[in-house]
Amino acid sequence: MRAPNGCPVSDAAAAFDPFSDGYQQDPPEYVRWAREQEPVFYSPQLGYWVVTRFDDIKAIFRDNLTFSPSIALEKITPTGPEANAVLERYGFALNRTLVNEDEPAHMPRRRLLMEPFTPEHLRPHEPLVRQLAREYVDRFIDDGRADLVDQMLWEVPLTVALHFLGVPEEDMDTLRKYSIAHTVNTWGRPRPEEQVEVAHAVGNFWQFAGKVLDKMRQDPDAPGWMQYGIRKQREHPEIVTDSYLHSMMMAGIVAAHETTANATANAMKLLLQHPSAWRDICEDPALIPNAVEECLRHNGSVAAWRRLATRDVTIGGIDIPAGAKLLIVTSSANHDERHFADADLFDIRRDNASDHLTFGYGSHQCMGKNLARMEMQVFLEEFTRRLPHMRLAEQTFTYVPNTSFRGPEHLIVEWDPAQNPERRDASLRTAARAAVRIGEPSNHAITRPVVVQRIETVAQDIVRLRLVAPDGRPLPRWAPGSHIDVECGDTGLSRQYSLCGDPDDTGTLEIGVLRDPRSRGGSAWMHGQVKVGDRLHIRGPRNHFRLDEEARRLIFIAGGIGITPIMAMARRARALNIDYQLFYCGRSRGAMAFVDELAALHGDRLTLCVSSEGTRLDLPALLQKPVEGARVHACGPLRMLDALEAACAHWPEDSLRMEHFESMLGTLDPTREHAFEVELKDSGLTLPVRADQTLLAALRAANIDVQSDCEEGLCGSCEVRVISGDIDHRDMVLTRAEREAGQRMMSCCSRARGTKMVLEL
The missing domain is CATH 2.40.30.10 (Translation factors)
Structure with missing residues (x-):
């Protein structure tokens, strides 16, 4: 058996079946073999190329011209003529939406419709979410047992979704049936005898969406995202068309609630399966925002997306022909050890949890991501405050079989009502909490x-x-x-x-x-x-100061307390049997830490340079002649590192890697700065950065997720990729070669020298 590019199909690839119980229960584990051995493979059963690694999938999301989203809502399982005839009778004509639309049509519509999704406009929805969460918990808190999906986690996100969209509340059970039918119809594998029933539900859903849209047109100034779209249609009828609004009406109901409902159910299941993590967020609610991100990474509600290759392209070293369909398994990317250390570990304090691709990336990243984050935070706050003694009941978890969206159909929990904290303190029922963080969590809270x-x-x-x-x-x-x-x-x-x-x-x-x-x-x-x-x-x-384990020779230079990171590096070089030298400089032996320990471990590879004993390190002599394949790693006071950088000026680019432990960054002085623009290539946005504002602050204000930590230019957390523009580097992280390349900058401190930059965001 061979793939369309002529390569043989491996036995594992031939056996791949995303509708199997293994994939439904745990997609990342099901494709572990691929992630580790065959990260891009062809699935004959599905007729798709399957992509499993983080870097490959992020690159696909980034390039929406080569990798078209046009098939994202295409039926993954073709239906028979009888079901198709049913859909035709209902006038079903789901067309392009923000999810599956190509450029140049997509970005103008996204820009027009984005404003209600920004943090500023989402915050007024928070009181409703809190009120609903409290009222639904009230209904079962004294029962001692509940199915969280049936009794809360489906209906509350649906109510919030209808409120956000501006849809009058209708029969939720009917909408749930419609929503599930839409998921099965698009991403599932309904049996022939089920296809007609599913088609009737989808057709009714389509007609329901049209009727609601007609009602909205009678009061276009009412609150709601759909009414916002109707108002924008008045201004830009060529961009926001009637058929587009109808399709978005139907797709929006599903997108705004089903993924959030599933994500919260997955999160509760995961947290209760890890009692120590559950206990931690009960004791410290400040951990909840990052716990949400780690739940989305480890077991999110979006397992995979689809793309269409518009030209011949190479992904992960595999040649993919034009016209190939791709299943990009984002849940696998979220478990890629190359990006997430100890990726299978569930760690609610993971510092890069929000790098997950559950929301996608780039110009098609989920617009509703921060609404979902807000709801999940509120739900977890409510449960941890009022039912901290909750536990999972014995049960078998089942999922609606499909390739892309997953969450348990039921989630049964138990607790002892006599132990409910509010029986001892009634104020806990309505205890005020600080406003949730709308957006990516700050590392300072983790x-x-x-x-x-x-x-x-x-x-x-x-x-x-x-x-x-x-x-x-x-x-x-x-x-x-x-x-x-x-x-x-x-x-x-x-x-x-x-x-x-x-x-x-x-x-x-x-x-x-x-x-x-x-x-x-x-x-x-x-x-x-x-x-x-x-x-x-x-x-x-x-x-952000990684050891180059591929180097043929390593030269370690430490000054004073700068020995601390160098110690671990030298130990690792010794374990890998890499040729290395360690130079340790200090004023006096009494002020130099770990000397005996280092001498015992490294012997004659260690050279002590003690000023009080007259044994100074002659950097120009040591580094006079570049050594092929060698890398210099150094940490110490600024004066030493400046001298080291000068001594290595004639070495090959990127030979020197340094870590600073003091920042020269001062407070931003607007009178000495100038404003500039940044174009975000992947997101299709252009943002102003004021003279009194950092690039990082401007990105956050525009709902763009960027990690940060020290915000002093020392740690490297806030790095962004630069496509074009002259950079005013002010960090203490990048090497000389990296600065000269002009492809990376630290958004917390560095700025544009000119009036515009283009970033890979």
Whole structure:
């Protein structure tokens, strides 16, 4: 058996069946073999090419000209003539919507219809979501048992969806039947005897949508997204057409509620299957926004999307012919170890959870993503406050068989009503909570508790802290060069510390902390206030100073406390049997930490350069002649790193990688800045960036998700890709070669030198 490009089809690819129970229960696990061994393959059963890795799928989303969304709503299982005749009798004519429309028609419509989805316009919907969540929980809170899907998680998102769209509330049971029928008709495999029944439901849904639209036209100034579209039709009838509104009316009802209902059911199932995570969000509601992102990543409601190749193209090294249909398994991308460390681990404090592709990416990214996030946060807040003792009942989970959208048909939970917290404190029923975060969660809210197991003085004014999980659970895996952020008690300060222990030790994290006389308070607090047994809150680990494990030779240079990340790198180089040298510089031996430990591990590969002993490191001599295949990794004070950069100026590009532990970034001074524009190529937007505004702030205001952390140009979290435009680099992250290439910038601090930039966002 051969694929359309002539390549043989493997046995695993031939057996791939997205309608099987294995795929329905756990799509990422079902295609693990592909993600690891055959990331792009042809499925004879489906007639589609299947793509499973993160980078490949994100690249497909990014290029909507080569990879057309036109088949996104096409029936994946062709129906027979009898069912088709039924649809024809109903006048069913679902046409292009925002989901499956090509350029140049798509982006003008998206721009016109986007405003109601921005955070500013979504916030007024939050009180209704809270009211509905509270009222529905009231109905079963004293029962001790509930099917969350049947009794809440389907109806509340549907009510919110109707409210947002401006649709008069109708019979929800009928709408649920219609919505499921639409899903089965488009993405499922209905048996021949089911196809006619499904067709009748879809046809009725189509006619219902048309009738509701006709009612809306009688009062176009009423609130609601559809009425907003009707008003825009007056201004731009050539862009917002009658047939377009009818199709969006039907598609919008499904898109605005079914995915949110399924996503919340998946999230509750996942959290209750991980009692420690459930306990954590019950105790600390500030974790809920990131818990939502991790639930969407680990077990979201969108398993896959579809695209059509418009030309011959290569994906993941595989030649794909023009006209090929693609099933891009986003749920598999969300479990790709190449992007998500320990990807199968469910970690509600994961620092890059919101990188998931559940909402898609680029110009076709889900417009309703922040409405869904808001609803899920409110539901989790309600459940954790009022039913923290909830648990899953014994049950078998079933799913409506289809390729793309998934959530359990039922989710039965149990609890002891006598233990309901509001029986002891009635105010909990209506307890006020802070407004939910509308948009991607801030990394500053994602903390992980750790306990100080040991504090050891390792040099003059330097201590090593050994941190463990409070409950003895393993801590996240990390790679050399990683750091954590430590919250300094009630000071409001947060400081970054490189991890200096053994990356293979999953039970502990170790950091070295220098008492800095110039400290703004962080190191003084760490030295003066922290003691064994204290509980600290950290963020991370995260890594923007990665070891090049492909290098033939490694030269490590550390100055002072800069030895901390270099320690872990040298240990890893030794384990990989890479040729390496370690140069450690300091004022005096008494001020240099870990010297005996380093000497025991690295022997004559370690060179100590001690100023008080007259053994200074001669950087120009050491780096006089570039070494083929060598990489220099360094961390230390700014003066040393500046000298190192000058000494490596004649080395090949990207030979030098440095980490700074102090920022030279000052407060933004609008009188010395100029405004500029950024065109977001993937999203089809152009945004102004004011003189008093960072690029990061402008992106967030436009509903564009960008990670950030330190916002001082030190950590690299807020990196964005630059297609064109001259960059005023102000970060301490990028190498000389990376800056000269002009393809990356840190959005928290760097700016445009000119009046416009084009970004890959």
